[in-house]
Amino acid sequence: MIAHSLYKEASIQNRYITHDMLQKCFAELPASSIEEIGQSVLKVPIHSFILGHGSKHILMWSQMHGNESTTTKAVWDMANFLRSNDPLAKAILENCTLMVVPMLNPDGAKAYTRVNANAVDLNRDAKQLTQPESVALRKLFEDFKPDYCFNLHGQRTLFSAGQVEKPATVSFLSPSSNAARDITPTRVKAMKLIAAMNAMLQKLIPGQVGRYDDGFNDNCVGDSFQMLGVPTVLFEAGHYPNDYEREQTRKYIFLALIEALKTASTDSLGQFSTGDYFNIPANGKLFYDILVKNPQVLNPALSGGSAIGIRFKEILENDIIRFKPEIIDVGNLNGFFGHQTFKCADSMDFEAVKSNRELYELLLQAEE
Template sequence: MIKRLFASLMLMAIMPMTAQGDFTNQLYAGYEDFKEPTLDKRRIKHQQLQPLITSYRSNPKFEVQQVGESIEGRDLHLISIGSGDIDVFLWSQMHGNEPTATQAIFDILRFLDAEALQSEKEEILSRLKLHFLPMLNPDGAEVYERRNALGIDINRDALRLQSPEGRALKRLRDSLEADFGFNLHDQSTYYNAELTDKPATISYLATAYNYEKDINDIRANAMKVIVYMNNIIQKYAPGQVGRYSDDFEPRAFGDNIAKWGTSLILIESGGYANDLEKQEIRKLNYVSILSALHTIANGDYKNIPVEDYEKIPRNDRKLFDLKIENATYELLGKDYILDLGIHRQEIDNDGHEDFYNKGVIVDQGDLSTYYGYETFDASGYEIVAPKVYPEKSRVNTGQDWEKSKDFLKMGYAYYRYDFLPSAPYVEEPRNLVSESFNKSKFKLQPGVNATFFLRKEGEITHAVINGFLLDLSKPINGQNFGNALIYR
């Protein structure tokens, strides 16, 4: 009898977890049906959201209201749905260059408006009332910058409230008195899960509300939901979750909103290999946030031990786009062994709708405690200075990349032209320079452009052009190459 009772209790405990797992798996498998197709690039503008907001305003399932304006006069909108007693407030892009969750919000809205998974959706919407503020800093988004038009960080304006965007956020928090809040951000792609080579694709934080980092019921609830979300992400990006520092920041909205009585969950979208536009991370936001809303609605999160929050690895910042290990570098007649850490910095084009890369050496020396999205062991390889091709060339947009490889094998990385394209970059694996270009003496040091060659047994086998590594024994076309630069 006791054994049967124990078995029954165990089955009752497992059933909600199984049902929740099925829901999550269906969300992940069916994501493309709900992905908002008009938002397919990270650099989202305020005007792109207006047709979507208008469509939800005319949809009787949703309530849409203007809740403020930015400094430059762009509208801030709140989109609400649901009839439950538990209020959940989600806001994104208080930093203009952090749009991943903005895209995910519109994916979630499409899901909530669709016919799929009706029982789970009914459970969410009958018990919760959801409030979405998709873009808090539209002026920053316009120029893809962190700060607003006043030049301040809105997330450090919770006390002084000088920005109209910050005042709108405070009014909403006070009027909604939300039980849960989701503060949605992007973080640098160079964060990793501590002591691993895994990028911190998603990082979480249950914000502290005082310097002592005390844990009351409000903060504990946020921690429990975060543990639940971490378990979801582990299915699809194992080992790629970090825990953001919980040092108390008295000026920050997240910390103050937790102090004001809302269980605050901060989500940071970081990096994921070969996902420049963060579309896989957007999908993970969609799945994990909807799963979190489901567990808040059914209350299962309450059974999660709060101690499990501390088991999530801390965020660290020890990733490079490209790490070259154990390369031989000759300086003043002596050979040295160096590791090189290279970042491919994103430089916005005019209009802030796209970007190109500038490859920069950011560190060198013993980098054995660092990691790379791409790592090359250069043991036995010499670093070779790049050369300027001795003859002037004509711009040929139909350049054969395989012909470029022949010149790369001879150590030529720079080519003089009579006329240079107006763009600051070129998609071919060669840097273009003007007739008057005077190449400085080659020296490896942090801050310089990462362009050089690797030679083994007297033969150049690899090229690093603007921070992109090319294996010259393989076809160039199809390798991971972004762009070279134009020097005038």
Template structure:
């Protein structure tokens, strides 16, 4: 199977970029509702409908949810690409629909999606609410889990551009995790199933995304939904969509999430799962905080007549301005940047730093400055 070609064929072109809201996906859900697969399972804090979409007639039940965090939209795009496959008449669609029943909640947190925030409208992180179930969205997710009784859970998220792989010096474009079910991080039957599946996904995805796949931290937190579902005995996989070079809109990353979903279910369909994949799983590079969006090296700064050479880094903050996600670069670290990398790195070779204030970089200051008066940086990048 040519996964690149499958993605091009079924990509949902009507949604793109980072700002994915309920208003954008509702028409798609109704378009996909060809046989009463769509259901409103409840409402958000602000009264917006939360939908589930169920398709297939297979014995193995797959539960997927996305945008639990409103500003994590990459997997939502990939999920719609995947649902387009299931609505097609290809061989893979027929195989998957006969083997699996899929229940997807494409947008668990529509209020957070509109506000482009991690939390819901009550400023609660839904991924820390799996025990208290204090929010309507958390209750709906748990109720759907219990009524659907899945065999596998797919917990779909985004991660920040700061994550990478120390061994390769590359960004962690995708990271996976079989969440722990207890404090000791032991491996029981359900967690082993998730581990085995992730080991195979990684193996089959490497030719498409070499050295850019990470393993997320498995510290146990029963308040997290993935840990809770694993604790309840259902194999759960965490997907974290990360950064691909120059892909801040995450359209390339979207493709690899799509490929991972197709591979997941193809592996399960073909029973192409390693018996004990623990070693293969643990060999996946650990996801670590090693990146800044920008790194500036060998910058000359004049401190009251004393010149020093230093480094500093800048990081984008994602700000919603007039219904558009804008990436605004702010200085985030000054001095020793040992063991850190920049998605974009600039060696000033001793050029003198100047700005419109007091010619000294400061934390949380916008990354607008000059080097030797003849190179201008605006929003972190050289202005041509």
């Protein structure tokens, strides 16, 4: 197994990653490999870089949604590995040419929002192409003529890997290319590539890989590129226990990227089947960040043995992401799980809640 720590890009950490923060990373690359493919709404340059000289063309882009930064970190870790003397890295670059856009939405990244500066979700603009960032990606797609596309995203902590108490640390999707969700040859290639990554990840995070919903939307970039006959894989970087900065998840996305490149570069898709893909459990939505049981012990207004489900709202403050708890559900939450669970009837849990001032005050104000 590749030692991720050897290639982890130290200049970018945690959740808040901006265009300015990437300049040190770009400075490590040959200037000839970097291209400005367009500009954002606020006229921030959007850069790509190219690695390798092989016949298989692989296009990948990250931070289409500005607040989904985990895959951006993993992309630079991948670049560090591929520029090393590792035999696998050399083999990949001999067989593949990679075109990488590490930050498609720099305005959204700066503001830590999903949308761009015009409040448009770029992943719902594949058809109309109303935004400069969308136009830049489509032109790059048409000029580069990829054999595979990797659409790199992040997903919320609510997702489970199936209907079990396992977080979806990584999720994948081979997008549909029509409303009937037909299993086209293009989708099959993407499915087999996902199956290869899943086989590797199951050795590291067993039961923590999910399959994203394949409802068709031709305004989504992945669906659109799949419609155009290019196998496209959606990567979703999710939650690993106690890893809200997504540094552990970063490692698993890095390893998944390398596994996908290895599989594509060696024409190893035949080792996997669509059945392997569909054996990956469909994502559930079973997790709260905090699940509080028996809250009436703290707040008598919450009678009847209710439970409280709390999720964190991510707030940008002084270039740091703060996780603010917000009550989402109150009631019978049987069948749901918490990344952290407090049973207030337990004295230790009771004291733990009281010691968390923000959480304690939130619960005192809650109503049935």
